Amino acid sequence: MSNDLENALATEAAGAGDSPDVALSTRPPIWNRVLHSRVTSISVLLILLLVFFAITQRETFLTFDNMVLLLISSSVLFLVSIGLTFVLLVGGFDLSIGALMALTTFILAWLVNQLSVPIVVAMALTIIFGGLLGFLTNGFLIGRLKLSFMVVTLGTMTLFMGLVKLISGGQTIVIKSTWLVDTFSFGKVVGIPIPVLCSIAVFAIAAFTLRYTLFGRDIYAVGGNQKAARLSGINVSRTVMLAYGLAGACAAFGGLVAASRTGSAGPTIGDTIMLQAAAAVLIGGTSLRGGSGSILGTAIGVLFFGVLSNGLTAAGFGTQWQQTIGGIIIVGAALADKVQRDGWASLDLRIFTARSRRT
Amino acid sequence: MAEEAKWAADSSGALEVTLVDERSEELANPRTPALRVTGAWKLFGHVTALADVSLDAYPGEILAVVGDNGAGKSTLVKSMSGVYRLDRGQISVDGRDIARADPRLMGRLGLSTVFQDLALVETLDVATNMYLGQPLLRWGILQQKSAMWDGAADTLRDLGVRLPSVRIPIGELSGGQRQSVAIARAVLANNPILLLDEPTAALGVRETAQVANILQQLRARGKAIIVVSHDLEFVFHNADRVQVMRLGAVQGVRSIKDTTREEVISLITGLKSDDNDGGAS
Numbered sequence: 001m002s003n004d005l006e007n008a009l010a011t012e013a014a015g016a017g018d019s020p021d022v023a024l025s026t027r028p029p030i031w032n033r034v035l036h037s038r039v040t041s042i043s044v045l046l047i048l049l050l051v052f053f054a055i056t057q058r059e060t061f062l063t064f065d066n067m068v069l070l071l072i073s074s075s076v077l078f079l080v081s082i083g084l085t086f087v088l089l090v091g092g093f094d095l096s097i098g099a100l101m102a103l104t105t106f107i108l109a110w111l112v113n114q115l116s117v118p119i120v121v122a123m124a125l126t127i128i129f130g131g132l133l134g135f136l137t138n139g140f141l142i143g144r145l146k147l148s149f150m151v152v153t154l155g156t157m158t159l160f161m162g163l164v165k166l167i168s169g170g171q172t173i174v175i176k177s178t179w180l181v182d183t184f185s186f187g188k189v190v191g192i193p194i195p196v197l198c199s200i201a202v203f204a205i206a207a208f209t210l211r212y213t214l215f216g217r218d219i220y221a222v223g224g225n226q227k228a229a230r231l232s233g234i235n236v237s238r239t240v241m242l243a244y245g246l247a248g249a250c251a252a253f254g255g256l257v258a259a260s261r262t263g264s265a266g267p268t269i270g271d272t273i274m275l276q277a278a279a280a281v282l283i284g285g286t287s288l289r290g291g292s293g294s295i296l297g298t299a300i301g302v303l304f305f306g307v308l309s310n311g312l313t314a315a316g317f318g319t320q321w322q323q324t325i326g327g328i329i330i331v332g333a334a335l336a337d338k339v340q341r342d343g344w345a346s347l348d349l350r351i352f353t354a355r356s357r358r359t
Numbered sequence: 360m361a362e363e364a365k366w367a368a369d370s371s372g373a374l375e376v377t378l379v380d381e382r383s384e385e386l387a388n389p390r391t392p393a394l395r396v397t398g399a400w401k402l403f404g405h406v407t408a409l410a411d412v413s414l415d416a417y418p419g420e421i422l423a424v425v426g427d428n429g430a431g432k433s434t435l436v437k438s439m440s441g442v443y444r445l446d447r448g449q450i451s452v453d454g455r456d457i458a459r460a461d462p463r464l465m466g467r468l469g470l471s472t473v474f475q476d477l478a479l480v481e482t483l484d485v486a487t488n489m490y491l492g493q494p495l496l497r498w499g500i501l502q503q504k505s506a507m508w509d510g511a512a513d514t515l516r517d518l519g520v521r522l523p524s525v526r527i528p529i530g531e532l533s534g535g536q537r538q539s540v541a542i543a544r545a546v547l548a549n550n551p552i553l554l555l556d557e558p559t560a561a562l563g564v565r566e567t568a569q570v571a572n573i574l575q576q577l578r579a580r581g582k583a584i585i586v587v588s589h590d591l592e593f594v595f596h597n598a599d600r601v602q603v604m605r606l607g608a609v610q611g612v613r614s615i616k617d618t619t620r621e622e623v624i625s626l627i628t629g630l631k632s633d634d635n636d637g638g639a640s
Contacts, residue, residue: 024516025524026486026508213500217483221491224480231442231478232492233463291482 038285038337039297046304053311060314068193074306075195076254078299080270081277081284082206083134083250085298088281089210090243091223091290092142094134095153097277098270099160100248101255104130105265106164108256109173112180119177123184127252134248135241143240157274164267172266175259185260195257202253207295219243224291279326280305283333391454393418393552393583394439394470399448401434408434410607412448416583418551421574423594423615424587426604427627432587433475435604436556439585440472441465452552466492471545475556477537481530485522486511488529489544514547515539518573535566542573552583559593571597591620605629 054062080097087094104126111122137159141152187194210216218239221229230236251270258269284301286293308329309322338346392415401409409431416422426432437443439450441460450457452468462472479488486504489511495503511525520539522532529537538558545553555574559567567590574597578584588594594601595615603610603626610626625631 024512024520024522025526026505026512027524027526029524029527212502212504214494214496214502215500217487217494217502220483221480221487224482225478227476228478228480228491231462231472231474233466234491287482291480 038340039294039300041336041340042283042285042297042300042304042333046300046307049304049307049311053307053314057311057314061311066310066314068196070306070310071196071199072193073310074302075199076258077273077276077280077305078199078302079202079250079254079257080273081280081298081302082202082295083247083254084274084277084281085206085284085286085293085295086210086219086243086250087247088286088288089219089223089290089293090240091226092149092240092243093153093278093288094138094244094247095150095274096134096138096157096160097247097251098272098274099157099164100130100133101251101258101270101273102164102265102267103133103160103167104252104255105259105269106167106173108259109175109265110167113173113176119179119184123180123256126256127249130252130255131245131249134251135245137244138248139241139244142244143237168265168267170267172262172264174264177263180260181263185257185263195260198253198257202250203295203299210295215239215242220291222290276305279330283330390417392416392451393453394554394585395449395451395454396435396439397449397451399435399438399450400446401431401438401443402446407607409438409445409448412604412607412609414439414585414602414609416552416585418583419578419581420600421578421584421586421598423598423601424585424604425589425591425594425601425623425627426610429606430604430627431607432604433556434607436472436474436554436587439465439554440470440474463492466548466550469550470552470554471548471550473538473541473545473553473555473558475560477541479529479537479541482528484526484528485515485532485540486525488540489514489525489547491544493548510547511543514543518543518546518576520569520573533566534561535563535569538562538566538570539573542570546573546577551581552585553577554585554587556587557589558586559588559590567593591623594623595620603627605632 050062060066080101084094084097107129108122108126111117111125112119117125137156138149138153141147141156142149184194189197192200210219218229218234221232221234222236222239226236229239254273255269259265280301281293281298282288282301283304284293284297284299286297305326308326309319312322312325394414394416396412396414399409399412399414400407412431412435414422414424414435424432424435434443438445438460441462441464444460450460452465452470455468457464457468465472480491483491486507490507495506495510497503508525515522515525518539520536520543522536522540529540532540538561542553542555542558545555558570558574562570571593574584574586578599586594586598598615600612600614601618601623602612603623605627606629610629610632613623613626622631
């Protein structure tokens with residue numbers, strides 16, 4: 001044994017217990033965390049955006065009505081994004097949420113129109129249906145049978161889209177319920193529209209679940225290190241299945257809100273939502289690799305895109321501009337993330353490898 | 360030999376000890392082993408990873424398992440911790456035979472394993488990792504976070520582990536700190552048997568010393584410790600006995616004070632194999 005090691009051993013043995021730097025904190029290193037958090041940077045960006053629009057569109061932007069409108073128009077994306085956050089945290093992805101959302105609006109229409117199920121019951125059943133569909137298709141195939149999430153959700157996306165076309169024949173179906181539009185969609189409780197209240201409630205439940213429950217911890221553990229989670233006795237397949245189930249339920253909830261805006265089930269209702277949700281979740285700091293991220297980040301990500309879209313629309317820029325700017329911001333966020341984590345020096349900006357390397 | 364060992368494991372504790380006594384002149388140890396493996400076989404296709412391997416680990420003792428690459432050390436660890444199922448052979452904990460070992464069952468029966476890759480979740484904080492398999496809960500579903508922070512801090516402090524906080528993610532720790540957290544997690548489980556696979560493989564001198572210090576503390580507390588290691592320096596400084604494996608079989612078991620490094624090396628390389636008897640010493 002080297003003398004170094006022997007000396008070190010002796011030192012350790014003598015002073016291990018009473019060393020002053022053994023003092024262990026049970027508090028998080030808070031400033032470090034806040035400064036390096038993606039939630040912080042996107043929040044700053046959101047505030048800057050708000051300030052910018054508030055200054056440039058003083059009359060129209062920062063009004064109560066516009067803010068309410070912004071929240072209502074964000075609520076569908078918000079609900080879907082919350083579900084997607086669970087899936088990303090568990091280390092997966094769900095391409096099928098948009099198609100599932102469209103499918104569930106037809107389930108709602110069928111329950112109400114054909115079976116005359118009371119609307120509130122039909123809505124509850126639709127959410128349960130969405131959850132079960134996600135749990136039993138994506139969840140089972142990915143969680144239990146260990147198939148690739150990209151292939152499985154690509155398949156179920158195509159399947160759900162096919163089913164929607166089969167059911168609808170490409171047509172929009174009016175949902176025969178005045179309550180859905182008048183009360184659910186446009187009703188207010190203490191001045192806040194019901195869809196916004198629903199979003200806030202789902203946000204609170206999701207955030208609480210992830211932070212304080214055993215299931216929330218399992219989600220992070222499975223996404224962070226599936227093998228370690230399994231060795232610790234966590235039921236990995238069940239956790240993954242539940243995550244996809246939640247994504248399905250949230251997509252169905254989003255579908256309900258979207259259907260309630262127009263009072264109809266439509267085949268194109270979830271067409272762009274999946275990519276928007278992915279953008280919101282990722283910009284909110286949830287990692288594609290799984291195991292890290294938060295519902296708060298997702299909420300801020302959704303608000304960010306909501307504000308961007310609202311402000312640009314008010315300034316006269318169409319959706320084509322919103323999409324272009326949104327795309328740049330997503331790539332920029334990825335870059336910022338890399339710089340924040342590894343520093344500027346980690347960026348290799350050469351497009352072609354230097355010739356000298358090969359020779 | 361395998362049959363005899365199997366029969367010994369199936370019999371009552373008293374008979375078991377008598378049989379072991381007959382087989383080995385050195386063993387005048389009347390204690391029941393905390394963990395005993397007898398006649399273990401494990402095959403992967405045509406590769407025989409374990410061939411009639413036996414092992415005894417006693418309370419208050421550090422048993423080192425050494426051997427070259429491909430000696431079957433990791434397979435033995437995974438079999439003992441319940442990750443692999445043995446093709447033949449018996450594992451018993453505190454004299455009780457285990458029919459079908461799995462990691463959760465072995466954990467409940469009193470065996471904690473520190474795997475070579477540590478099995479920590481990098482994105483979760485130290486305390487959550489330490490309570491990963493044994494969370495403190497309220498009403499069965501809510502995590503008792505502050506109790507876990509305190510418990511984790513107490514355990515780490517007790518072991519003299521240096522960390523800034525129990526609430527920083529594992530991903531921000533050094534290799535030695537991670538190793539310490541993984542061991543502390545096993546300590547927290549307060550199991551009588553501790554199994555460590557290559558605990559010093561990725562560590563520097565100071566960190567290795569810290570692990571050694573922790574293991575000595577646990578040994579003093581009467582834990583049965585099994586350490587799989589490449590590091591003969593570490594083994595000779597810390598272990599009480601050493602079991603040498605070669606090509607899936609037990610090449611010899613020695614008491615550290617009665618052997619030399621040269622002898623152990625010749626057992627590892629196969630130059631010497633005088634007591635290839637299945638291992639109980």
